[in-house]
C-alpha cells in the first residue's frame with residue numbers, strides 16, 4: 001500500500017519551494033512510517049534548496065521533526081505504532097569501524113529508509129538528511145526514530161532532531177564543557193544559542209555570547225549567557241580576553257562557519273583551551289594560521305557533527321531536562337507556521353528574524 005500526502009518539495013536550484021502531493025510507501029523491513037506533528041526550518045534546508053549540498057533535485061525538505069509512529073516494517077522491535085518519536089539523522093549501524101571501537105556517535109555508515117518516496121509521476125525524491133519531514137507522513141529507517149516522553153511539545157522536541165542538538169552537543173559532547181569553565185560562543189543563531197544553553201547545563205561559570213545582531217544577544221541572555229559582545233562594535237578577541245582575566249576562554253564554540261570567526265575563536269581561547277567548529281563552511285573557504293601558534297597555544301581544535309550526539313542516549317535525557325524546566329526548548333520556537341509557509345520562513349531566516357520557525361501539522 002502507499003500513502004498520498006502533502007509535502008514541501010524543492011524542484012530546482014534556487015527556485016521557491018512548492019507544496020506537492022507525494023507518494024509514501026508502507027514500511028518495508030527495518031523501516032517506519034511516521035505521522036509528522038512538527039518540523040523546524042533549519043539553515044540546511046535552505047542550503048539544499050540553493051543547491052549547496054548536492055544536485056539531487058527534487059528534494060523533500062525538512063529534518064528537525066517529531067511525530068508519532070504509524071506503522072513499522074518487518075523485524076522492527078525498537079519502536080512501535082503509537083510511539084512519540086524525534087527523528088534523527090544518525091541511525092547508527094553498529095558495524096562500521098567507529099561503532100566497533102565503541103564510538104557510535106561517529107558512526108560512518110548510518111541508516112536511512114531503503115524504499116524511495118516519489119512525486120505522483122514516479123520521480124524519486126531525495127529526502128533532506130535522509131528524513132524529509134515537511135510532510136504529513138514520511139518514511140525513515142526505524143533507527144531514525146528515537147522514542148521520548150509524549151508530554152513534551154512536538155514543536156520544541158523536534159528541534160532536538162538537528163540544530164539544537166548540534167549546539168548543545170558541541171558544548172557538552174565535543175567541547176567537554178564542565179563545571180566552572182569559561183565558554184565563548186561566536187554566532188548565536190539556533191545552533192549557537194543551543195551551545196549557550198548546553199554550556200549552562202554543564203555548569204559553566206561564564207558564558208560569553210558573541211554576535212553582530214543585538215536581537216540574538218538578547219535571546220542568548222535568556223538562555224544563560226552571562227556576558228554579551230556585539231562584534232560589530234567591539235573586537236571579539238579583545239572583548240573575550242577582557243572578560244576572562246586577560247587570558248581567553250577555556251572553550252570557544254564557533255557557530256557561524258566562516259574563516260574570520262574561526263580565527264577569532266582560535267585566538268579568543270586560553271592556552272591549552274579547546275575550539276569547537278560547529279558552523280558549516282562552504283567549499284571555497286580557506287583558513288590560514290601561523291603553524292607556530294597552532295603548536296604553541298596547545299589544546300584541542302575540534303569539529304562537531306550533529307554535536308557528536310548519540311540520539312538514543314541524548315534525546316530522552318534532554319527531553320527529561322526540558323520537562324523538568326531545566327532546558328528551555330520553547331525559547332527556540334520563534335513562531336509556528338503552516339506547511340505552505342516554509343518559503344516565507346526562509347525569508348525570515350535570511351533576515352535573521354527568527355531562531356526557529358516551526359511547521360506544525
Ligand SMILES: NC(=O)c1ccc[n+]([C@@H]2O[C@H](COP(=O)([O-])OP(=O)(O)OC[C@H]3O[C@@H](n4cnc5c(N)ncnc54)[C@H](O)[C@@H]3O)[C@@H](O)[C@H]2O)c1
Nearest residue numbers: 166187188189190191211212213257278279280304305306
Ligand atoms: N555541525 C552541525 O551538525 C550543524 C547542524 C546544524 C547547523 N549547523 C550550522 O551551524 C551554523 C549556524 O546555524 P544556525 O541555524 O544557528 O544559523 P543562523 O543563521 O540562525 O545563525 C547564525 C548566526 O551567526 C551570526 N553571525 C553572522 N556573521 C557573524 C559574525 N561575523 N560574527 C558573529 N556572528 C555572526 C548571525 O547574526 C546569526 O545570529 C550554520 O553554518 C549551520 O549550517 C551545523
Ligand SMILES: [Zn+2]
Nearest residue numbers: 093096099107
Ligand atoms: Zn557505524
Ligand SMILES: [Zn+2]
Nearest residue numbers: 042044162163
Ligand atoms: Zn538541520
